[in-house]
Amino acid sequence: METPLHPASGLRKARWTDQDLDAMYWDRCQVHALAVTDDEGPPDDLSPEEFAEWDDIDPTAPSAVELHFDLDYIVGRVEHGQWRSVDFWVAPATLTFSSVWDVNGGFRSLCRRMDLDRPVMTREPGKHDSWHLRGSELELSFTAVGWGLVVRRPPVLGRRRLRMAERGGISFDRTPFG
Template sequence: MIALPHDPSGLSKATWTEADFPDMGWHDCRVHAVSIGEYEDDTLPPARLLLDLDYIVRWVEPQRSKRQFTFWIAPATLVFERAWNITGQLGPLHEVREISDVHRLDPPDSNAEPLLHIEGQNFELRLRAPGYTQNLRMPPQHVSRQILTSAERGGISFAQQSFA
């Protein structure tokens, strides 16, 4: 029997890529920080878009005696390598940012790289990138809310190392 990276939550792996897109969902995932980093060499395009977020691994249905869902959540770094044509909007900076959905759209031109649309509460991002990697930095934690505290998630981080 093969052990999952985190049996209690049902998590099958800690590193995800664009090949896993049909199996992933980002609805209600809290975005804590966004970074656009440049490569140190002359690689074009010169940008990497990174998001520090709380990835909801699983929503747990409430028991009959309870009324609330609970959640298995892990801090994650979502990285779009060689990102370009990055555009977007931020709402008030003091408001929370949660992802509503991530859409992978057909290319609007002859370039094969998809257009990605990250739609959210108080923000939206559009970008072109050949793919992405999402690293879950810690095992999922079972909590009664849809976010982790700063202490539970280890603060803001763009670390790209998965826990397993």
């Protein structure tokens, strides 16, 4: 059995992939920000012929688009006594889906707190993974080639949501702590 990276919270590691999804704890993680990024396109110094070849992209090929979520990943919960008060082990994390396409869905409100339930992955033989994200103010489905979650700071015990000072502000950094 592996030694936890953060023994107090039980966090086993700071970098998770789609192979770990079933082993991860998910409990309505607060989303602080999201971003959609793409590659920077073709180099500036291409000849017209090279540019034409670069621009001839197969529409069925995976894209270079990435979908990033800056969230408070809830590592676990601690229930106290008969009154069942609850504290949470929470850490700032970056959730990234790579090579994203065929995005459907939307947001109910961008003015209210947004949280994220456990991502649901559907894997069919010979096809790329389909994802479904649902939360209090969002519902998205899409196809992606890769997935990962990086915990950026050690978990802290307390409220379900971290304050900006506790989490180091908004970040899509993919460098794990530890």
